[in-house]
Amino acid sequence: MREYLLKGIEALGLKFEEAIVNNLVAYADLLLETNKHTNLTAIRDEDSLIEKHFIDSMLLQKLIDKNTETAIDIGTGAGFPGMVLAICNPKIKFTLMDSVGKKTDFLEMVKNELMLENVEVVNDRAEEYIKNEKRETYDLGLCRGVSKLNVILEYMIPFLKVDALFLAQKMEGTGEENESGNALEILNSQIEEIYNFQLPFSNDPRTIIKIRKKKATSGKYPRRTGIPLKRPL
Template sequence: MEQTLRTGLSTLGLSAGPPVLHLFSDYSRLLLETNQVMNLTAITDPDQVAKLHFLDSLSLFSAWPLHDSRMLDVGSGAGFPGLPLRLMEPSISLTLLDSTGKRVSFLSELCSQLGVTDVTCIHGRAEELSSSPEYRETFDICVSRAVAELNVLCELCLPFVRVGGVFLAMKAAGSDDEISGAANAVRILGGELLPHFDYTVPGTEILHRVVRIRKSFPAPKGYPRRFSAIKKAPL
């Protein structure tokens, strides 16, 4: 697993010494151990975890400058993409948000086991939390690898991002229609679509895309709406 990771990092123009590589090995081991009793990932081979979780997440370093940022990962699940980014770049101040309590408990224990005790793990819903002054428009970067449609993700994520910050949504390569369909949501929520970043996941032939949305204006009051309203009438 470490050799796969080392080779992939080189492809990304990154490098990591033995201590960081050991952290990723421990992450993979703890993920796969917990996955036996909790549904965290369908990927169970350590080399595939390195490629499809770790290196896919770390490809964000090629899409945007991430160092010294206050970052929020919405719908973090098993910690992707936020936690691999933090393991590689300790200057990132990271908050992981997920709506499932068991996953957040796993993330908290994982961070404790890995010794990254400065990572904040929150159990909550994005559409509720982003209305709090503690979180609204306070993050430099919001990232998400969640499976929701981009127009829905924009309403959930852009209210967290400060003006001048960016929302980075990890999507499949063939997401042109999804991006076009989110244009109204981006506009309403104060965003500006930037050119997307396409990449090949290191060690694979899988093409993925990072949709980059800069926050240009404050999100209007009243957004995000309740999730039932977001699903019923997406922007």
């Protein structure tokens, strides 16, 4: 598993200290072991886990601004991309949020086992957590494959500072950006670039949408729990 991970890292043109690689391997081991009795991911074989979760998450690494101090991953699941990027970027403080308790319990275990001081795990919904003085406090937003873009924008953008970035990951180009013009306008944000990548071994397509927050967000967003999904902007 370690060699496969290192080959993937090299294929992306990245390089990490041995301590970081050790933590990534330990994280993967914990996930594989926990997944035997707690369903955290449908991917169970080592190579697919490394490529489709770990290497996939690292596609974002070169897009992270060097001045980033805080990041939030909404709907992080078993920690992708947030936990991977937290391990790779120990100087950035990451909030990993999910509403499913078994997933945040697992992430707490990973945090404690690896002694990750830059990770905060939150078991909550975005609409509720933002009330805890979290509005416009993050430099970077992350979300992989959760809901359509016009929905996740309403959850994410209110958390971000003005001029902060949201890097939205999709399995492949879906054209969701074409349905998001109204949400982007209301939330004072704009798409700066759309990146199309391929995973290094399977060649599976991946899309990352780079979004910039231009002005402050109205305090009425996000709307109350469930409304963004039922009535997208």
